[in-house]
Structure formats: C-alpha cells, structure tokens
Amino acid sequence: KGQFVVISDSITDGSFLIHHFLSLYIKGGWRVCFLALSQSFGHYNAVGQKLGVHLTQARDKGQLRFIDGLKLSLQGYTKQGGAVEELDANPLRCLWDKEATLRPLYDLVKTHVCSEEGVLEGPTLLLVDDLSVLVSLGVSVKDVTDFMHYCRVLMCPTIQTQGTIVSLVHKDADVEDEENSTLFRHMAYQSTLHLAVEGLSSGYSRDVHGQVTVTFRNVLDSTQPPTRKRSLQYKVEERNVSFFAPGTSRAVL
Numbered sequence: 436k437g438q439f440v441v442i443s444d445s446i447t448d449g450s451f452l453i454h455h456f457l458s459l460y461i462k463g464g465w466r467v468c469f470l471a472l473s474q475s476f477g478h479y480n481a482v483g484q485k486l487g488v489h490l491t492q493a494r495d496k497g498q499l500r501f502i503d504g505l506k507l508s509l510q511g512y513t514k515q516g517g518a519v520e521e522l523d524a525n526p527l528r529c530l531w532d533k534e535a536t537l538r539p540l541y542d543l544v545k546t547h548v549c550s551e552e553g554v555l556e557g558p559t560l561l562l563v564d565d566l567s568v569l570v571s572l573g574v575s576v577k578d579v580t581d582f583m584h585y586c587r588v589l590m591c592p593t594i595q596t597q598g599t600i601v602s603l604v605h606k607d608a609d610v611e612d613e614e615n616s617t618l619f620r621h622m623a624y625q626s627t628l629h630l631a632v633e634g635l636s637s638g639y640s641r642d643v644h645g646q647v648t649v650t651f652r653n654v655l656d657s658t659q660p661p662t663r664k665r666s667l668q669y670k671v672e673e674r675n676v677s678f679f680a681p682g683t684s685r686a687v688l
Contacts, residue, residue: 436558437591438599441626443606443619447645449632451671453564454479456601458486461493466559468547470540472504472568473603485674500547508572530572537574537582545589548598558597561590565603566622570614580621587625606631627652643668647678 442452450473457479460467471479480490493499507527522528526543529535548559569579583602590598606619623629629650635643651663670677 436599437593437596438627439587439591439625440599440601440628440630441622442601442603442630442632443623444603444632445606445634447632447634449603449630450564451676452630452632452647453562453601453603454482454486455676456560457490457562458483458488460560460562460599461488461490461499464498464558466498466500466548466557467493468500468502468544468559468561470502470504470544470561470563472508472566473564475505476501476503487674502543502547504568508568529574529578537569537578541582541585541589544586548590555590555597559590559599561586561598561600563600563602565605566618567603567605567615570618576614576617576621579618583622583625591627626650642670644670646681 440456442449444450457467457469461483469479476490476494483490490499490501494501504527507525508530510522510525512530524539526537526539528539529537544561545553548555548561550556563583566579566583570576583600587600590596590600602622604619604622605615607615629648629652631648631650632645633648634645645668647667647669649665649667651665653661653663666681667678668681668683669679
C-alpha cells in the first residue's frame with residue numbers, strides 16, 4: 436500500500452510485469468482501475484486466464500474498472516465517436532484538441548477509484564499500460580507528468596494510504612527519443628519502487644530471458660539509505676514468471 440511503482444523496459448518487453456501485478460491484485464481482492472492504452476481488454480483477459488484470473492468476472496462484479504484508452508484514442512483520430520458531443524466528452528480529446536489537457540482523464544480515473552465523498556473505497560490499485568503511448572500520440576511530457584502527479588496525490592500521498600499505482604514506461608537504450616527519456620526520468624524520480632527490465636547483454640538465452648533491477652527509494656525514514664538496489668534475473672513461462680538471483684537459474688546450476 437502507498438507505493439508508486441514504475442516499470443521501465445529497455446530492449447525487451449516489460450509488459451509481463453503488468454500482467455503479473457494485475458493478476459496478483461485481483462487475486463488479493465483489491466479493487467483495480469486499469470487504464471489500458473496499449474492493448475485491448477480481450478488481450479489482457481486471455482493472458483489473465485493463463486494466470487488464473489477471469490477479468491470478465493472481475494469487471495462484471497465491479498472489482499475491475501477498465502478504461503479502454505486504446506478505443507478512446509482510436510475514436511478521436513478516426514472521428515468515429517459519433518456526435519460532436521461524444522467527441523467533446525472523450526477524456527482523450529487532447530489528442531486532437533491542442534487546447535485540452537488530460538484533466539478529463541484524471542476525472543474519469545477519480546470517479547472509478549473514489550466514493551462520492553472523494554475518498555478511496557478500500558485498497559485500490561491504479562494500473563497504467565503504458566504511459567509512453569500518450570507521448571507517442573502527441574501528448575506533451577508535461578501533461579503526462581502532471582496527470583501522474585495528480586494521480587499519485589489521489590492514490591498514494593503517503594505510505595500509509597490504501598492506494599497503489601503501477602505504471603509502465605519505455606526506456607529503450609538503442610533508440611534516441613528525448614521525450615520518452617524525459618518522461619522516464621520524471622517517473623523514476625517520483626517512484627517509490629522502480630523495476631528496470633532489461634534484456635541480457637549476452638543476447639538470447641532459452642533459460643534466462645532478462646534481468647530486473649529493483650530500486651527501493653526511501654522517502655520517509657531519514658535513518659535509512661535513500662536508495663537500495665537489488666538485481667534479479669527472470670524467465671517468463673506459460674503460466675508464471677520465475678525470478679532468481681543472477682547465476683542461479685536451473686540451467687546454470
């Protein structure tokens with residue numbers, strides 16, 4: 436609780452951690468607000484079933500609130516939202532209206548995670564997959580970081596609160612993208628837990644798919660080091676993800 440978790444990936448796909456956190460919190464009984472900008476609900480549901488969770492059931496009973504950002508962005512760019520009023524009500528209208536911001540998207544998130552009194556309704560996860568899509572679609576880094584700042588104040592202003600945020604952002608070392616690099620730096624600075632997913636420097640391996648560097652940022656206890664790091668290697672399996680200390684995979688041992 437009270438954590439702002441940022442997942443970054445470089446020269447590999449870190450989305451397996453999105454599926455991991457989604458299934459973990461659904462199984463744990465948390466309410467989940469999922470802002471999906473990268474894939475459709477059908478994709479997440481298919482992966483979720485392999486991991487032992489049924490997102491359709493969770494959505495139907497109100498445990499999962501799914502915001503289809505992929506559909507919303509498509510409506511704006513293709514003007515398939517129907518009437519002008521519907522386009523104006525689209526929370527991603529900043530994609531075609533340069534005077535608009537992400538405030539409507541924040542308001543939508545707030546209605547999904549808060550009661551009428553404006554407080555979280557029990558332990559709640561805000562999951563975002565992924566922030567880099569907004570920048571790729573033309574939203575300014577400032578607007579994206581402002582959006583996440585207000586989401587953090589809403590969800591986890593302190594470590595004692597009942598909310599948690601998990602968000603993915605790309606940080607590809609082989610691509611020169613100043614905007615995404617700036618977004619990553621902002622998100623990493625705000626995070627209390629940073630999971631940096633990287634491919635192996637040695638190349639492809641059947642038994643080890645990559646490495647995760649876990650950085651814990653201490654924001655409360657001044658007697659403890661400001662940051663602590665730990666490195667793990669991982670293997671993505673059909674229905675699970677295995678994590679282990681470097682050099683201790685079954686193939687090595």
